[in-house]
Amino acid sequence: MPKWLRKTLVVAITACTFGLVTPPSSLMAADEPTADDAPSSDWQHGGRVSQTVTVAAESATQALHVSRQQFIEQTMEKAARQSYEKFGRKIAPVIEGEFRDVILPRIEEVIALLAEQYPEEQLQYLAVTENPSGGMGERIFHIYRVDNGEDIIRFHVRREHPPQDGYWFQFHYHTCHDDFQAHYELGKIYWDKNTPPQWRT
Numbered sequence: 001m002p003k004w005l006r007k008t009l010v011v012a013i014t015a016c017t018f019g020l021v022t023p024p025s026s027l028m029a030a031d032e033p034t035a036d037d038a039p040s041s042d043w044q045h046g047g048r049v050s051q052t053v054t055v056a057a058e059s060a061t062q063a064l065h066v067s068r069q070q071f072i073e074q075t076m077e078k079a080a081r082q083s084y085e086k087f088g089r090k091i092a093p094v095i096e097g098e099f100r101d102v103i104l105p106r107i108e109e110v111i112a113l114l115a116e117q118y119p120e121e122q123l124q125y126l127a128v129t130e131n132p133s134g135g136m137g138e139r140i141f142h143i144y145r146v147d148n149g150e151d152i153i154r155f156h157v158r159r160e161h162p163p164q165d166g167y168w169f170q171f172h173y174h175t176c177h178d179d180f181q182a183h184y185e186l187g188k189i190y191w192d193k194n195t196p197p198q199w200r201t
Contacts, residue, residue: 068115071123075111075143078128079155080104082141086132086157090197095169095189103171106186107155110173114143114153126152134200140171152176159196160188167191 138156174180
């Protein structure tokens with residue numbers, strides 16, 4: 001394989017995966033020089049090959065770049081999917097209308113505010129967790145940085161049972177700015193006088 005093609009592939013793989021995947025060693029190994037590896041007149045006169053490598057790296061970066069609006073839309077799609085997975089087939093039919101009309105728009109406002117805190121080129125590093133907690137756990141989903149694994153914001157729901165009242169689902173979020181200590185309320189949805197089933201059932 002020509003050396004310039006090998007270098008292009010190494011750069012493209014590294015750029016596309018942000019260094020998370022190491023290119024195969026066969027691409028990294030140096031072969032005996034061949035006629036194909038000899039510097040071409042293009043290389044000697046302006047570096048067309050190096051331009052190809054640069055263009056490949058830039059294309060890979062642009063492919064992963066998302067606008068704020070795209071980030072919000074993609075994150076909201078995942079947020080809704082994780083929420084309904086958490087509710088399960090017993091809770092979801094009862095609360096999905098109010099959740100969609102009241103809670104989801106508030107989640108979207110928070111995600112839009114979060115997106116404003118980052119330059120667009122950094123939004124590609126933010127992702128939504130999967131596998132919301134079941135049983136009695138509160139976690140719906142978290143937004144975290146894929147480059148270092150740190151949570152940025154956590155969306156939760158807890159059950160409340162005030163005296164002489166039925167059960168409520170209280171939706172809230174926590175942020176990394178105060179080490180996730182404060183509860184920022186998104187809203188409440190009434191369940192019933194009876195104890196709700198566990199999450200994800």
